[in-house]
Amino acid sequence: MSSMWATLQRAACGAGLNQRRDFFSWLTQWFSKAPAKAVVAQKTPIKVELVAGTMYRWCVCGRSKKQPFCDGSHFFQRTGLVPLKFKAQETRTAVLCTCKATQRPPYCDGTHKSERVQKAEVGSPL
Numbered sequence: 001m002s003s004m005w006a007t008l009q010r011a012a013c014g015a016g017l018n019q020r021r022d023f024f025s026w027l028t029q030w031f032s033k034a035p036a037k038a039v040v041a042q043k044t045p046i047k048v049e050l051v052a053g054t055m056y057r058w059c060v061c062g063r064s065k066k067q068p069f070c071d072g073s074h075f076f077q078r079t080g081l082v083p084l085k086f087k088a089q090e091t092r093t094a095v096l097c098t099c100k101a102t103q104r105p106p107y108c109d110g111t112h113k114s115e116r117v118q119k120a121e122v123g124s125p126l
């Protein structure tokens, strides 16, 4: 996020003062500098069939309605978070995290069984 911010700042340097001000006020409105916290989407993982060579976008923010994958909610809700892109190396069934607390994203590592996740409300940050 910070490198994107720096790139956009550099791009705006060529514009006039008023254009720059408008550009930065627009940017500030759409992108907060501090990303939002991920929220618990569900408290159990989801089994999915991954196809070798296919790119997937795993939801990092927890706000997607197409768990465990991204539906663009991170952008429309201005979270400052981005999905995790990964390419399946082989065709297989995988268990993907939906609690967003795994230490092995996008895969479930069992963290959802912890008291911290089980006591959290769905839709709330941990």
Ligand code: FES
Pocket: 043, 044, 045, 046, 096, 097, 098, 099, 100, 101, 102, 103, 107, 108, 109, 110, 111, 112, 113
């Ligand atoms: S669903 Fe998140 S660690 Fe299992």
